[in-house]
Amino acid sequence: MAGFGRTSQRRLDSCHEEFKIVMPLVIDQLPYVDHVSNRVIHDCGIICGYRDEDEQEEAYRLGNSKARFGQSLHNTDPSNACDTLPMGDGKYMWNDRTIHAAYARLVLRTAKEQGFDWKWGGTFKSFYDAPHFERIL
Numbered sequence: 001m002a003g004f005g006r007t008s009q010r011r012l013d014s015c016h017e018e019f020k021i022v023m024p025l026v027i028d029q030l031p032y033v034d035h036v037s038n039r040v041i042h043d044c045g046i047i048c049g050y051r052d053e054d055e056q057e058e059a060y061r062l063g064n065s066k067a068r069f070g071q072s073l074h075n076t077d078p079s080n081a082c083d084t085l086p087m088g089d090g091k092y093m094w095n096d097r098t099i100h101a102a103y104a105r106l107v108l109r110t111a112k113e114q115g116f117d118w119k120w121g122g123t124f125k126s127f128y129d130a131p132h133f134e135r136i137l
Contacts, residue, residue, distance in 0.1 A: 003027065004046060012082070014049035018118075018135055019082040022111045029110070034102030041086045041103055047131050048083040051075055066127050073134045083131035092131075097122075100130040107133055 004012060004027060012023055023046065032041045051059065051074040059065035065072060073081035085092045086103045093099050104120045111118045111133075121132025 008046040011046040011049045014077075015046075015079045015082045016076075016135060017078070018111070018114070018116045019049070019079075019133075021114055022107070022116065023082065023084065025110050025114070026107055029106065032102075032106050034105060036105065037098050037102045039099050039102045041099065041106065043087040043090075044084055044103065045087050045092065046082065046084050047092065048074060049081075050077055050079040073137075080137065081132060081134040084133065085131045094130075097130070104130075104133075 003009070003024070012020060015023075027044060030042060030044065033039075034041070051069075051072065053069040053075075056065065056067070056069040056072055056075055060068055065074075067075075069075055073079065074083075084103075084107070085094065086099055087093060100122055104122055108118060108120060117136045118133050119136055121127070121129025121134070124132075
């Protein structure tokens with residue numbers, strides 16, 4: 001059974017229980033062949049869970065978030081948002097929208113199978129946020 005590395009696990013531990021249930025199920029399905037794109041996902045990692053005020057304001061300042069502290073679901077403790085991406089050769093796959101969509105299908109399907117309803121940041125109208133998954137509250 002596969003698992004997350006220490007850093008990804010620490011980030012996942014800061015997330016709501018739903019993410020702690022779903023994300024290990026996601027990694028257990030790897031390698032995963034997406035039947036829409038025929039792409040294969042071999043690995044994934046957790047980029048971010050909870051963000052404190054300094055982290056959120058830094059993400060905002062750098063343009064990695066459109067939200068100030070208190071406006072993001074990453075700012076709840078535990079976090080109601082989780083940023084995660086597939087990985088290739090030990091690095092996050094930041095610029096491959098086809099693999100982002102394939103991974104989102106896997107994550108959202110797995111969440112739904114557990115009875116959870118999530119949104120994916122890749123479908124946001126104002127900002128393409130591929131790593132972002134959030135609980136619908």
